[in-house]
Amino acid sequence: MPELRKDPVLGRWVIISVERGKRPTDFVSPSQKKKGGFCPFCPGNEYTTPPEILAFRRDGSEPNTPGWSLRVMPNKFPALQMDGMLNKKGEGIYDKMNGVGAHEVIVETPDHNLSLATMPQSAFEDTLWAYYKRLTELKKDTRIKHVLIFKNEGEAAGASLEHSHTQLIALPIVPRTVKDEIQGAKKHYELRERCLFCDIVYQELSDGRRVVCENENYIAIAPFAPRSPFETWILPKTHESAFTHRNNSFAELAELFQKVLKQLDKILDAPAYNFMLHTSPFNDEQNEYYHWHIEVMPKLTKIAGFEWGSGFYINPTPPEEAARFMREAKI
Amino acid sequence: MPELRKDPVLGRWVIISVERGKRPTDFVSPSQKKKGGFCPFCPGNEYTTPPEILAFRRDGSEPNTPGWSLRVMPNKFPALQMDGMLNKKGEGIYDKMNGVGAHEVIVETPDHNLSLATMPQSAFEDTLWAYYKRLTELKKDTRIKHVLIFKNEGEAAGASLEHSHTQLIALPIVPRTVKDEIQGAKKHYELRERCLFCDIVYQELSDGRRVVCENENYIAIAPFAPRSPFETWILPKTHESAFTHRNNSFAELAELFQKVLKQLDKILDAPAYNFMLHTSPFNDEQNEYYHWHIEVMPKLTKIAGFEWGSGFYINPTPPEEAARFMREAKI
Numbered sequence: 001m002p003e004l005r006k007d008p009v010l011g012r013w014v015i016i017s018v019e020r021g022k023r024p025t026d027f028v029s030p031s032q033k034k035k036g037g038f039c040p041f042c043p044g045n046e047y048t049t050p051p052e053i054l055a056f057r058r059d060g061s062e063p064n065t066p067g068w069s070l071r072v073m074p075n076k077f078p079a080l081q082m083d084g085m086l087n088k089k090g091e092g093i094y095d096k097m098n099g100v101g102a103h104e105v106i107v108e109t110p111d112h113n114l115s116l117a118t119m120p121q122s123a124f125e126d127t128l129w130a131y132y133k134r135l136t137e138l139k140k141d142t143r144i145k146h147v148l149i150f151k152n153e154g155e156a157a158g159a160s161l162e163h164s165h166t167q168l169i170a171l172p173i174v175p176r177t178v179k180d181e182i183q184g185a186k187k188h189y190e191l192r193e194r195c196l197f198c199d200i201v202y203q204e205l206s207d208g209r210r211v212v213c214e215n216e217n218y219i220a221i222a223p224f225a226p227r228s229p230f231e232t233w234i235l236p237k238t239h240e241s242a243f244t245h246r247n248n249s250f251a252e253l254a255e256l257f258q259k260v261l262k263q264l265d266k267i268l269d270a271p272a273y274n275f276m277l278h279t280s281p282f283n284d285e286q287n288e289y290y291h292w293h294i295e296v297m298p299k300l301t302k303i304a305g306f307e308w309g310s311g312f313y314i315n316p317t318p319p320e321e322a323a324r325f326m327r328e329a330k331i
Numbered sequence: 332m333p334e335l336r337k338d339p340v341l342g343r344w345v346i347i348s349v350e351r352g353k354r355p356t357d358f359v360s361p362s363q364k365k366k367g368g369f370c371p372f373c374p375g376n377e378y379t380t381p382p383e384i385l386a387f388r389r390d391g392s393e394p395n396t397p398g399w400s401l402r403v404m405p406n407k408f409p410a411l412q413m414d415g416m417l418n419k420k421g422e423g424i425y426d427k428m429n430g431v432g433a434h435e436v437i438v439e440t441p442d443h444n445l446s447l448a449t450m451p452q453s454a455f456e457d458t459l460w461a462y463y464k465r466l467t468e469l470k471k472d473t474r475i476k477h478v479l480i481f482k483n484e485g486e487a488a489g490a491s492l493e494h495s496h497t498q499l500i501a502l503p504i505v506p507r508t509v510k511d512e513i514q515g516a517k518k519h520y521e522l523r524e525r526c527l528f529c530d531i532v533y534q535e536l537s538d539g540r541r542v543v544c545e546n547e548n549y550i551a552i553a554p555f556a557p558r559s560p561f562e563t564w565i566l567p568k569t570h571e572s573a574f575t576h577r578n579n580s581f582a583e584l585a586e587l588f589q590k591v592l593k594q595l596d597k598i599l600d601a602p603a604y605n606f607m608l609h610t611s612p613f614n615d616e617q618n619e620y621y622h623w624h625i626e627v628m629p630k631l632t633k634i635a636g637f638e639w640g641s642g643f644y645i646n647p648t649p650p651e652e653a654a655r656f657m658r659e660a661k662i
Binding site: 003005006007008009010011012013014015016017018022023024027028079091092093094148150151152156157158159167169171175176177178180181184185188196197199200203207223224225226227229230267268269271274275276277278295297298300302303304305306308309310311312313314315316317318319321325 | 334336337338339340341342343344345346347348349353354355358359410422423424425479481482483487488489490498500502506507508509511512515516519527528530531534538554555556557558560561598599600602605606607608609626628629631633634635636637639640641642643644645646647648649650652656
């Protein structure tokens, strides 16, 4: 069973993932990603993954066989596991609990050679529906307090398999970064009685310099203080506290989100990147202070001693310039 | 002039470092570190760096010429610059200020082929004295609120030059991670009237499983909730709030610190690593709740979407096992 441990100084949680247990020699020669080798996510290889949780099949094909356009299954080497109780315990001044939670993989396309940037827009829209379906399903388990949906694209961004996929980790606690964002947003709300993210959208639309692209209901911006060059946030223009409280379709979001990824691919030659979906925790999904959004971070700089030690980031590309390069990308 | 910008949601500061200004094409082909090429840190090449701030010369040689055993100079591409005023400003809902501060390089040895792990112990001791001297000197500038000393060893850990060196960034604000650590330590002190780090040292010494090595006055431990495999903390055993408030020599610390680096080199085949020195901020150097320490983090895993989005870390190596491997290393 994985273990969740809390750092007593910072209150930061760490998952000690024994399923992935590593001895020193496992780190000495970094594993090379096999290009063109066997792919467990390609159609025909369904038997090599844990049984699917969800799949979109328009041809009525059987579960765990080819015929799907999108497929969701548990991660074969899960960071957290969905059985048992939390069993919270102290160990002197330290706190720990069992690593209860879910770790799933969303394979967005059967085509090994497509990415989120290059797949048909309808497949991107289906991917967003899959996020929605998994979030609403996992919400029913009362042990789960929060779900983080994220993507590691490219080896430099942490992907261990080449075939395009998103991951999801369902957690028994609201993670620190989400808590900190909510706290910051709440402070602003208490002071001004307005949502901080709505204020950001308003100021960015008036200013214009950091706007990457927009459509009727969504906007993509280079944030004012980006951690990495070309970091881009995607937000609904009007207030929405949770991704799962949407009542319109995902077509418009798919269009804008994919445009951002196409722009990054164009100007940075298909960079490695991460994105994270930040949404209100399950126990407070309808609120006036937090605003769901997606943070896209190309992997262009290294996190080094200064960043680890200070929590500061050094960014060599002003966001105003990054946004201009992205706006001018011919896609 | 570099600019410091604050993220309005998380309060996280970012240095927009125009001196290092990067266009998209600068990221497309990652720069390769030249092995065996020209080295600005080697003796005879002093003219290629900014003039030295401090050097240890036992032979009475002239500044900026060979003959030194340790040399400190400003970073040629500084993230912050030491002229002008902070000029704090708002921009609508955003906050920014001039990037006033210092960014220095401490070249620990004239020998291109030595590392902190392999240099003579006396050279390691001199390195610690150089940290001490720069900290006490920079404290005199009232614009400087905090100094972070850190090392990036190896390209994977962010080093752009091969010749062993430490860096120092002097900041006009206390950085977030240090503030958060102090806040956590203060909370513990308010509750128990004891230093949290002293309690950690006490518990680790009684438990023993996470002790890496120790001598009379210092201890190295694998922390209870490490962010990365083989993360190691070095602390004085009795309470010391600031690195600069030491009154004994650095010999004992050099011995233990170097032993940790030798152990890591041995079991992980000279891994890339970062270390950071955390000490009390200048305006509160003598206190009962914070305890200076060094955090050593081998660069073995990647920071990916989950870590960025949650502030959690996934660690495949339990610290009890990491400490045992290090204790058993034949160095």
